[in-house]
Amino acid sequence: LLAEEIAQQNHLPWLAHFSDPWSDNPYLRGLSSQQKESVQQMERGVVLAADKLVFTNQPTVDLVMAKYSPVNKQKASIIPHGFDLFKLQELPLTQFKKNPAKLTLLHLGNIYGIRSPLAIFEALELLKDEKHIFDDLDMAFVGAVSKKGHWLKLIRQKGIAVGVRFEDRVGYLQSLSIGRQADVLITLDAPSDNESVFLPSKLVEYLSLNTVILGITPAKGVSADLLRSLHMPIAHPQDARQIADAIRDLHTQWKQGKLAFDWQRSQIAKSYEIEATTDKLESALLNMVEAG
Numbered sequence: 571l572l573a574e575e576i577a578q579q580n581h582l583p584w585l586a587h588f589s590d591p592w593s594d595n596p597y598l599r600g601l602s603s604q605q606k607e608s609v610q611q612m613e614r615g616v617v618l619a620a621d622k623l624v625f626t627n628q629p630t631v632d633l634v635m636a637k638y639s640p641v642n643k644q645k646a647s648i649i650p651h652g653f654d655l656f657k658l659q660e661l662p663l664t665q666f667k668k669n670p671a672k673l674t675l676l677h678l679g680n681i682y683g684i685r686s687p688l689a690i691f692e693a694l695e696l697l698k699d700e701k702h703i704f705d706d707l708d709m710a711f712v713g714a715v716s717k718k719g720h721w722l723k724l725i726r727q728k729g730i731a732v733g734v735r736f737e738d739r740v741g742y743l744q745s746l747s748i749g750r751q752a753d754v755l756i757t758l759d760a761p762s763d764n765e766s767v768f769l770p771s772k773l774v775e776y777l778s779l780n781t782v783i784l785g786i787t788p789a790k791g792v793s794a795d796l797l798r799s800l801h802m803p804i805a806h807p808q809d810a811r812q813i814a815d816a817i818r819d820l821h822t823q824w825k826q827g828k829l830a831f832d833w834q835r836s837q838i839a840k841s842y843e844i845e846a847t848t849d850k851l852e853s854a855l856l857n858m859v860e861a862g
Contacts, residue, residue: 571612574619583858586620589651591767594633596760597683617642622858624851626650627792629767647854651771652847653778661747664740672708673824675784675817676752678745679772682716684760685807690786691721692810693817694730703821704733712737712748749779753829754820759787761807766791773797777839782823782831784816799838800831 577584592613593606601609617623617638623646625631635643667674681687690709697704715721715736725731740748749755757773759766766788773793776783777800785797785804794804803819805812823829833839840846 571616574616578619583621583861584619585622585624585855585858586616587624588630588634589626589771591630591634592616596762599684614638617645620645621861622647622854624649624854626769627767629765629792630769633767647850649847649850649854650842651769651774652842652844653775654844655778657743657746658750658778661743661750664744664747664751666710666737666748667708667751669708671706673706673754673821674708674710674752675754675756675820676710676712676749677756677758678712678749680714680716680739681711681758682714685758686760687711687715687721687758688724689806689808689810689813690756690758691725691728691730691734693813694725694733695728696810696814697817698728698730700818703818704730706821706824707733707817709734710737710752711735712745713739746775746779749776749781752779752781753824755779755781755783757783757785757787757793759785759791759793759807762788762791764790766793769793769796774842777833777842780830780832782820782829784813784820786813796838800836802831 573584573586576582593610598609625634625646625648627650628648631643631646631648635646677687694704694707694709697707718736722731722736725734755776757770757776759768759770769792773783773785773796783797783802785793785802786807787793787797787804789804789806797804803816805816820829
């Protein structure tokens, strides 16, 4: 909104970036009708006024722009999130993996709202009696966790507390350093009745860490499509048995020394490198200026 004001005052072209849906965002629950109308008006003002619109994936374009004319839809370009390899050269020394003899599964980032770790804990409970697996597991959450006291009580009740730990939020570079030490990185999305249009920047940054990713995400969605193309495991956010099966398979690969991922061998992963995404942004900006 500030960019719109600056552009109008200075008669400049401007580009609006939609990292996620705006008025169509399913996380916007509990809004009054007046608040919803206000959000819709702000979105409409941006879409109509901007010279160029950037989204991170095609399903988000289809969802957001379905409300607008074909003329406005033509302003949309797709530029995915990117990962920056230069950041990996600046990482602080952080000792996170407590026991090299354990399979460390790590979720980085905050957990809140309708994004819930419940099915993960239920999956660990299912694996509890398979001691050759459960005793090898170190399930770690790094970041702010909503209702943390509730989850601590729950894992004690389920008898899985020995395999779960919560760590406080850390800085960006430290989070990358921690992520490189994990055996499996976990991305956790909210359940969805429809296609999930979310492609978290965290998932894209995971790609640079050369670590296997377990996607706990709706089977129909942008994140699932990316992970599936990279041959990564996927489980539904509300299906504990699917998650348990995925962890069981990952444990087998880990024991066999076959748990590995190298983004440089994947053309799909390479397309998310910051140089590739910056080229797309540069092209969008040049086209916008030339058209203006």
